[in-house]
Amino acid sequence: MQRDTLVSFEGVIKRFGGFTAVQKMDFEIKKGEFLAIMGSSGCGKTTTLRMLAGLEAPSEGTIRLSGKPINHLPTWQRDTPMVWQSLALFPFLNVRENVEFALKMRGMAKAERRQRAEQWLDRMQILEFADRNVAQLSGGQRQRVALARSLVVEPEILLLDEPLSALDAALKVRMQSVLKNLQRETGITFVYVTHSQSEAFSMADRVVIMSRGVIEQIGTPQEIYGAPRTRFVADFLGSSNIFTGKVLAASQSMVEVETPDGRLALGGGNLPIPPRQGDTATLTVLDTKTHLSVSRPTGAANIVPVRVIGEEFVGATATVYLETAKGHEIRVQKSHDELAGLPLDIGQELFVHWAPTDSHLVAEA
Amino acid sequence: MQRDTLVSFEGVIKRFGGFTAVQKMDFEIKKGEFLAIMGSSGCGKTTTLRMLAGLEAPSEGTIRLSGKPINHLPTWQRDTPMVWQSLALFPFLNVRENVEFALKMRGMAKAERRQRAEQWLDRMQILEFADRNVAQLSGGQRQRVALARSLVVEPEILLLDEPLSALDAALKVRMQSVLKNLQRETGITFVYVTHSQSEAFSMADRVVIMSRGVIEQIGTPQEIYGAPRTRFVADFLGSSNIFTGKVLAASQSMVEVETPDGRLALGGGNLPIPPRQGDTATLTVLDTKTHLSVSRPTGAANIVPVRVIGEEFVGATATVYLETAKGHEIRVQKSHDELAGLPLDIGQELFVHWAPTDSHLVAEA
Amino acid sequence: MRRAISLYGLTFSLPLLVWQLLFFVFPLAFLVALSFWTVKNFTMRPDFDPVNWVTMFGKPVFWQAYGTTVALAASASALASVLAFPCSYAITFKLSDSARRWAIFLMVIPFFTSYLVRVYSWQIFLSDAGIVNVILGWFGLGPYSMLNTPGATMVGYMTLSLPLVILLQLFSLVFIDRTLIEAAHNMRCGRLRTVFEVVIPSARVGLVIAALFCFILTFGDFVSPVYLGGGDPTTLSILITDTTKSGQQWPRAAVIALTMIGTLLAVAFLAVRFAYAGQAKGARK
Amino acid sequence: ADPTELTMLAWYGHAEPDIVAEFEAENNVKFVPKYYTGGDNMLGLISQSPAGTFDVILSDAEYVQALNAAGYVEELDPADYALDDYFPEFQQFPGNWQDGKLFSLVTRFGFLGVAYNTDALTEAEAASYDVFWDPKLTGKVGHFDWHLPNLGQMSLLTGNKIPYDIDEAAWEAVKEKTLTLRPQIGGFFDYGGTFSSLNDGQMLAFAGIGDWITGVLEKNGAKVKSVIPEQGGLQWSECFSIGKGSAKADLAKKWIQYITSAKGQAKSAQMAAYPALIPNQKGWEVLQAENPAEAKRQGMTKDAGNAIDMIRAGRIQYRQWPIQQDLETWNDFWSEYKGA
Amino acid sequence: MSSEAINRNRAVDWSLRAYIVLSYAFVFAPIAASFVFSLNSDRFPSIPLGHFSLEWYQAVASDPLVWQGLGNTLVIGVIVGVISTLLGFGAAYTDYRYNFFGKQVYLALALLPPTIPVIIMGLAMLAFLSRIDLSGRAISVIIAHVVICAPFAMAIIRLRLSQMDPALEPAAWNLGASEWATMRHVIVPFTKPAIFGALFITMAVSFDEFAIAWFVSGLNETLPVKVLGFLQGQVSPRINAIGTFVFVISMTLVILAQVLLSGRTGPTAADKE
């Protein structure tokens, strides 16, 4: 499905004094998509969102909304409502008045704005609390008020800055589906900032991964999870094992890399631009794609002898932590059933192996 | 391995005014074990720990440390150092002085305590920050200072109250292995309060699950995860599907229960005391033990027709949310590979099934 | 977004700036100018003559008064801090929440009773035949001469500053993280020792600021030294009023006032430095 | 019609109802008083207020010169006032006149001597300034906190006939003598402090004051009294002027006429705030008729040894500015003395 | 609270509580005595007491100067309260919202005046105001009192602003409210309790201030200046009567402020922790 572009960032840079928070950012947000922006703390997610909302002006570059440059439009003249991490509900207004606020600022008549507000309160299933003080609501209810307050103007785009991070785990999951459904039903473009991988991956159509003000990768959750493009992304997602070495041989279909842990191969149509021999290359393999065996498997391409250093029990699966002779840590994630037959005492010697097609080359830095 | 008892709670009750925070608690902590205490907020975890540390006196019952009752020993006469959630580092002392504090209170000479403190700072890899103010450290470094400060007296037991909850996800995982290793190397008994399942299950030798001041289950992580003993535990861990109904037939090896979602069977030597016919029974099955199929599977014992309501993408696995005709939610967790072949559009009709041996009876309440 | 200050911003920031410039900075600046004026026959003349500075600084009585005032204010700060601490400590740690709220409320009341009236009241307590001596008399003690002594001045200073010192100490004590105290106990630090090892260091900024405020208040006060101390010994505040009473010597009074301001600024600077000493910049987060 | 407001700058008491009520009623006037706490305070207030702020100004005689020099008061016409009724010594009162022009009119006066607690001292003991050095008074002697009356008394004690007109040697002697008194002193008090410390026995003797304090306290039953000691006493004198630029100079004149008339003078003598002697002979007569006890207590009777006789006998000297020293010199010494 | 049973010592606790009582006794002794003596017949109060009498209240009530002083005090207090609160609000908002070169100096100007001894302030004010023909009038007291009161208002309102979720103001802009509209619909409503609190506290401060007012008030004496006058001149239990009276007014204001400052104002950023 090809969607129209709603927002575009064109060479946008944001500096605070001498510090560059966002570096030359170029990307587009499509009409109607659910875009998540992820990255570690301080990488510039909020700054990006705030520039879009008009709370910060870009130092360079242009931000366009529906094609028009909006760099210097004051916040209150844009329709880019935002949901804040703290929610920023007005404590001196009741629920209804909070939701009416934006309509009142737009000069809408009392009766009409009341009706519109109630419509949204109803939709968010909090109409019964309309006359309550926001302090009297639960976390989830407040979240809904904040959403209603921003959505009541029926904007084309909604910006959300870690809106769920203050909720407890159970509520977080429940609100995720509320958000996802809302976005689907209204067709409003959502730009959702978070540093939770699970939030981004379970809700977003596309995910932007940032690091130190730079976009590292943009793609669907599956693309990013399955094939992180840079070492940073692989590291950040934390589900890949990473190896670095010198390229021994390289062709369109197969690359062989000499790493401290042995010779590793990857291949199978993954290589638009194969590296050259002698280059340094970094390759990754998902911890769910690695296998363990007691004896050296025959016929496998990538085999690394390891010792068990620990096991971590995480719900349905367990992660086995292993160490190569060089002290490099390797993780293998398997279901309890799959691990049942293996001896996993600490110090036990085992072999990790995986298929060359499950390996990917990633860019360093 | 049979270990000696270090601490025992004998009929310990703690009341605050009219409210009973801990109800008749009986359990033992073994020398050298890593014991985690888990439970939802307000269930009495901290209170239990504080009684052990001498910060609260039990209202009834006896707490013994190495066999000696310690109910009324003031805190400062026990060796039960604690690591606080807030860390409780002294902001007016530098790192070294913080670590020396307990030694100073014991009247140790300056040179000696300095040496001991540095030894621990070194061990915790923060010696280089010895002269820094604690405010100048990162979260993980502060955590290490807190550990060093408590461990410097080389106690028999260390109490930890949600020590990692203020850290971000990545740091949390890293500190978990620091803690686990430390416990293994020193052999000190750790009593670790948390409400994170993943923390408790990945570090502890045994886990205590509490609810409203009562111990619901004590056991190894595998025991508890695989066979929750009460509905509370099953619910709390969140990885089981739970069904309640009337017992139709019951024998030593097999029980049949009539639930709103259909007739369900369980069995296979799991039933020390089988329920009687006509009783209400609650049975659980792990979401990883349930299977999905497009057509009604033949020969399976437990089959429930369902409709898809959503899918959640969580790293290596995905959880499919389904709904029975009665509106009861069922979850199925599978790897992406396993789900690949199934149609999972919202509203799609499917069948959930599982083996009777994967079901367990749990106690209500 | 923090843009440059706009018309909107100026509307809020300028009025106070203008007011304080006109009516605070200018008067103080004028005081400086005034200190160089000369007086002849009850009339002041604009001038630029350091004579007032030379005269005042050359007078032994000025330095005597200066020493006395600094000593009195410093003693008052020390005394108030020591007297207030057990009280604010007990209010913080030994009272229930509601009792503590009441205690704070009650401690605010003195701020709204006239200090003059309270000092006048103390005269009745402290005089030779006053309430205190009458009560002591019941036990066969006294009478003691209390009024018109530095001790009585100190009573007045305590009347002036103790409520503020207690409140300021209280506010720094209630914000002490209780877990720090528990942590200290947990590391074998007994009750009393915890006060010195943890409570006082934690509240240090507040304790120093409280003492500083006591110093500022008592350093400039003229009511207690006059009405309880009997004007003896002479403090700087008395010297100021005396100076204005003698042939319109306002320029000389300005010299005293400016010396007092200088002293206070220096003391405040040192106290704040001491309060925050050892606390790294990052500590405030 | 609303009463006309007349502003008066004065010592406390002069615009209280016991004095002004009758005049206010007769002339539909309302006094707005500003009470000052010392001559310098008064000068300060005038100099820092716009001209014409004060219609009537009451000032101690020595300050009238300063008022005059600064041009703060209007010239008066002697013909407007019943000066002929005054005792002769008060008709040409120094300070009221300048180059033959009248600027103010003395309205009341009093004597400063030794004030003492009658339980602690006998009148005979108090009859010399030396009593201040009495060991039993250590820490119990108070000063009214103003150099002029105190140093004037010390000057009398050291044998100066005109206490304010003394040469350097005599001044040195005064200083030396005064400093020896310092250990005896229990405090330096303003008017209020003087009142209360004498009343409650906090101080047993006082220098620099007279009946204007003890008279009030006596009326309240306190055991205090003032005497003019053998070395002689000082005289304070309060004078009325009309403020420069007053828009109500006529009314102000009327007030001065009223308060210097026999009737007004009798009132003034009995002022509730503090009693005083009056310079108007006819006023004495009215007082003797109205309140013989008070006339007797204050010595405004026809008996020998009355107040005017004391003046005539040379036992009383005017309080005035030091003549051979600067005012500053005296004041600086006073500060030094206090700080000693 | 919690370690009660184990880590506390009853004797220590009770002696500390007794010490609290002693401290409060010291603080309240003169206040209580002044109240008692205001109802006592003796002009120069001493022990034993005379008889009960309302004469001092009557004397006060029948003294037109006292009424005039009270009127001055009230008018001045109200005007000072309003101006100080306006100025303090502006300064508090400036500090909250803006960063600019010289902000430290600005804040020093906004907060320093109360630390200058009143006698010096009075002296400087009188000397200065008389130069520009502004002394000796009610407006002189107002000017001087605003100088020392505005910092209190600023502190109170700034404290409230610091409890405000910093996202609140941008959230309002983001919802289409201009800066002025946000001021009217968000900042002012949020700080309203503090605004009234500041109003009452600054009025109370002005009601009670005598030293500066004594210097600059000229003919328009306020009630506290009258008290000083009584103390300097006519020692009289009227001091106690006026003191008691002023106390009642001030306390009323303070309690009003208290109620407003702690009233139902919804959650603050702080409670959301």
Ligand SMILES: Nc1ncnc2c1ncn2[C@@H]1O[C@H](COP(=O)(O)OP(=O)(O)OP(=O)(O)O)[C@@H](O)[C@H]1O
């Ligand atoms: N107003 C500002 N002035 C100076 N530096 C700023 C400002 N706002 C943000 N920064 C800096 O810019 C960088 C990016 O900040 P931003 O808030 O966008 O991070 P973020 O990705 O949202 O982080 P988080 O996950 O912690 O919210 C940070 O280093 C931050 O300190």
Ligand SMILES: Nc1ncnc2c1ncn2[C@@H]1O[C@H](COP(=O)(O)OP(=O)(O)OP(=O)(O)O)[C@@H](O)[C@H]1O
């Ligand atoms: N000092 C106290 N006074 C009154 N009630 C208390 C006190 N301390 C704890 N409680 C109550 O006892 C119960 C158990 O508290 P506790 O702190 O042990 O819970 P917890 O399991 O540690 O919870 P959390 O996970 O939120 O830390 C709670 O309901 C709490 O409100």
Ligand SMILES: NCCCCNCCCN
């Ligand atoms: N409160 C007014 C007293 C005035 C007395 N005047 C006489 C001056 C004595 N030194």
Ligand SMILES: [Mg+2]
């Ligand atoms: Mg952010």
Ligand SMILES: [Mg+2]
């Ligand atoms: Mg807890």
